[in-house]
Amino acid sequence: MNANIVHPGADALPDHPFYPLGVALPGYIANELTTIQILAIFSGTCAAVMLPSLVAINRTRPDLPKRELSTALWFILCGCIHLILEGYFAFNAVATSRHVLAQLWKEYSLSDSRYLTRDAFVVSMETVTAVCWGPLSFFCAWSIVADHPARHVLQAVISLGQIYGDVLYYGTCTLEYVVRALEFSRPEPYYFYGYYVFLNAIWIVIPSMLLWSSCKKITRAFARVQQLEATRNGKIH
Template sequence: MADTLVQAANVAGNVTKIAAAQAIAHPYYPLNAEIPSYAANEWSVPALLSVFFGACTLLFTSTYFLAKRTNPHLKTGELLTIMWFVLSGAIHILFEGYYASNYATLGAKQTLIGQMWKEYAFSDSRYLTKNSFVLCMETVTAVCWGPGCLIVAWMVVKRSEYRFPVQMVVSMGQFYGDALYYATSIFDHAVMGVSYSRPEAYYYFVYFVLMNAFWILIPGFLMYQSTVEAAKAIAVVQHIEGSKKAS
C-alpha cells in the first residue's frame, strides 16, 4: 500500500511538472502565463510587417482616389480624415474582429492575422491569455467603432451635416477604449507587479506605446475639431435667433 501511494505521488508530481513546463513553453511575459496550444509563428517579422504596411498603402491609395472621384471638391484635411477613418474601420473590423472571434485559440493560429496578433502580443500577452478586459474592449471596438468609422468616412465624403456629431461619438469611443487599455496595463505593472511586455524596449515603446498612441492623438484632435465646429454652428443659430427677436 505504501509503495502504491509513493508511486501515485510520483506520478502526480510528474504530471504537475509536465503541466508547468507546458504552461511556460512560450516567449511571452509573464513567463508563467497559460497560452493554450501555443505555436511559434511560421512567418518572419519582416514578412508580416511588409504585408501589413503594403495593405495599408493599398488601402490609403484606393481610398484617396475613390473619395476624390466621388467628391472632387474635397480638401486635403477632409481626405486625410477619410483615410484615417477607413484605415481605423478596417483594422477594427478585420483585426480586432478576428481577435474577438478567435481569442480562445489565438496562440495556436497560423493564419496571417493570427500571426500578426502573436507578434504584437510580445508587447501585451493579454491577447493570448483570454483576458476579460481586452476581450470586451476589442469586441466593442470591432462591433461599434469599426462600422462607425466607415460611416464617418462616408459622411465626410458627402459633407453630411451629421458628420461632426457622429465623428465626436466614434472618436470618443476610440479615445476612451485606448485610454483604458493603457491604464489597465500600467496599473497591473505598477501596482500588481505584473508586466505583459517582454523586457526588450522595442516591444514596449514601439508596439505598445507608439502604435496605440495614434488612437489617442488623432481621436483627441478630431474630438476637438468636432467641438469647435459644433460651437460655431450653435453660435450661428443663436445669432440668427437673436436677430429675429431684435427685429
C-alpha cells in the same frame, strides 16, 4: 493569484516567448511568419486599401480640401483595422491559430500577452471597438466626402470612444504593474515602446485633434443658431 500564471521550477523554460514568464497558453502554436513578413503583410494590406480609396475620393470630390481628404482616409483605415483586425481578435482565440491575422496578433502580443490569454477587459474593449467604431468609421468617412451634416457628430463620438478605450487600455496594464508587479511585455524596448506605446498612442493623438476640431465646429454651429434665433425673436418682438 492569477489563474493564467504558473510558476515553473528553476530548470523549467517557457514553451513560448511571452511575458510574464510562466503565463499559461494552452494549445499555443508558434508563428510561421517572421516579423518582417508580418509587418510587410500589414503595411501592404493598408496600402492596398488606402490607395484605391484615395483615387475614388479624388474622383468623387476633386475639390475636397487635403485636410478633409486625410481625415476621410484616416477613418477608412480605422474602419478596416477596427472591423477586420480587431473584429477577428474579438471572436477568435489567436494563440492556437495559424491564420495570418492570428499571427499578426501574436506578434503584437509580444508587447502585451493579455491578447493571448483572452483577458476579459481586452476582449470586451476590442469587441466594442470592432462592433461600434468599425462600421461607424466607414460611415464617417462617407459623411466627410458627401459633406453630410452628421459628419462632426460621428467624428466626435468615434474619436472620444477611441480615446476612452485607449486610456482604459493603458490604465489597466499600468495598474497590473503597479499593484501586482505583472509585466505583459517582453523586456526588449522595441516591443514596449514600439508596439505598446507608439502604436496605441496614435489612437490618442489623432482622435484628440479630431475631437477638438469637431467640438469647435459643433459649438460654432450652435452659437450661430442661437444668434439667428435671438435676431429673429428680436424682430418679432
